[in-house]
Amino acid sequence: MGPREEIVYLPCIYRNTGTEAPDYLATVDVDPKSPQYSQVIHRLPMPYLKDELHHSGWNTCSSCFGDSTKSRNKLILPGLMSSRIYVVDVGSEPRAPKLHKVIEASEIQAKCNVSNTHTSHCLASGEV
Numbered sequence: 416m417g418p419r420e421e422i423v424y425l426p427c428i429y430r431n432t433g434t435e436a437p438d439y440l441a442t443v444d445v446d447p448k449s450p451q452y453s454q455v456i457h458r459l460p461m462p463y464l465k466d467e468l469h470h471s472g473w474n475t476c477s478s479c480f481g482d483s484t485k486s487r488n489k490l491i492l493p494g495l496m497s498s499r500i501y502v503v504d505v506g507s508e509p510r511a512p513k514l515h516k517v518i519e520a521s522e523i524q525a526k527c528n529v530s531n532t533h534t535s536h537c538l539a540s541g542e543v
Contacts, residue, residue: 421446422456422509424490426468437461438468440492440503442510457511461501466494468501472535489515493532498523500532 425441442457461468473487488506493499498520505512524530 419446421449424471424503424505424512426471426492427458428467430465430467430496435464437464438466438494440468440490440512442512444510459503459512459514461492461494462514462517463497463499465496466499466501467496468492469495469532470534491535493535495531495533498530498532500535 421444423443423445425443426438427441428438429436437460439461440459441455442459444451444454444456446452470493472491473489486506488504490503490505490512492501492503494501500518500523501514502516502518503512504515507513520530520532523532
């Protein structure tokens with residue numbers, strides 16, 4: 416196990432709430448020594464409505480722990496309803512992540528012949 420986490424990322428969705436706004440990724444301070452402990456310190460809205468962000472994952476898996484050539488610098492956020500995949504850069508500014516890339520459902524369908532993305536998994540090679 417590594418050191419205690421100081422921040423966590425939570426996908427926040429609006430499905431069935433009556434709110435017409437994009438889902439967002441909340442960054443929460445979980446360092447008990449911090450004055451912002453247990454507070455949302457950043458929100459990263461997605462660019463589209465009705466994605467229903469689902470089981471997020473990392474670009475590098477836990478089997479790479481201790482490998483200095485690998486780092487968890489991208490968070491993978493699949494959209495259950497939209498079948499989009501968002502890649503979020505959490506490495507450059509961990510407390511204020513930015514959207515790195517959007518992979519559209521049509522690209523996933525064309526390249527992988529799948530739809531309705533649900534959960535991302537990474538391999539020890541770094542492939543997702």
